């Protein structure tokens with residue numbers, strides 16, 4: 154299938170396009186309350202043009218008009234704008250580092266509160282639950298898993314994942330330092346893998362918007378991987394403040410390879426536990 158190219162970035166046209174995107178996101182915010190105004194421009198642009206072509210339109214203004222008058226079109230755009238790609242033990246070296254550098258610290262805690270911000274369909278949450286069970290820590294953990302998107306949270310709550318992804322998940326589990334047999338954690342039923350209910354016993358799934366909602370608890374560990382990349386600098390800064398306000402002293406922040414606290418105003422509040430995996434510990 155041929156894909157429509159993005160329009161050229163001719164001088165002048167590019168500025169006008171930015172204005173149109175700003176008008177679109179402002180309109181969406183005022184009419185529907187979804188706040189994409191500070192999402193990163195290149196990623197917004199790509200996804201908006203994808204929706205324009207899919208709706209049979211040719212301009213951003215055309216999309217703005219349709220979105221504002223047709224909630225169905227808004228829903229379709231919403232799906233385009235929220236990127237939910239995830240996998241179990243995604244970037245396995247992160248989990249290996251967590252086992253080595255963070256688990257020994259958590260052993261000294263009587264109770265551990267963990268927040269997965271932007272958890273998508275929950276694979277990251279089930280992975281951490283498996284790791285914590287294997288380390289004998291799960292029973293003292295309470296995990297809060299949040300996302301802006303209610304539809305992905307429903308999938309996360311079900312604990313049912315396509316069986317076709319289990320080969321990749323198993324490889325990730327082993328590379329991440331898994332200590333058992335991955336298939337022991339699920340039962341295969343036709344095209345799906347049903348994960349053990351005990352893995353979500355201590356998990357609360359809830360909707361939370363990192364752009365507009367505030368801190369809702371104090372945590373010993375916060376994970377937020379592959380989410381901040383979709384935000385511009387101002388919004389990343391806001392979310393970093395939110396995490397700092399939500400972390401206990403000596404709490405752990407896990408951002409994964411793509412994001413960093415460096416160059417933000419909270420950088421001095423953290424020491425690096427693993428530079429590569431972007432695992433930090435709050436020290437002030």
Ligand SMILES: C[S@@+](CC[C@H](N)C(=O)[O-])C[C@H]1O[C@@H](n2cnc3c(N)ncnc32)[C@H](O)[C@@H]1O
Nearest residue numbers: 235236238239271273301302362363364378379
């Ligand atoms: C690419 S997924 C990352 C999933 C998982 N953390 C991982 O690394 O595999 C990004 C998730 O961030 C969520 N998200 C985007 N904007 C958000 C916001 N403002 N507040 C909370 N979650 C948001 C999306 O709905 C999506 O599920």
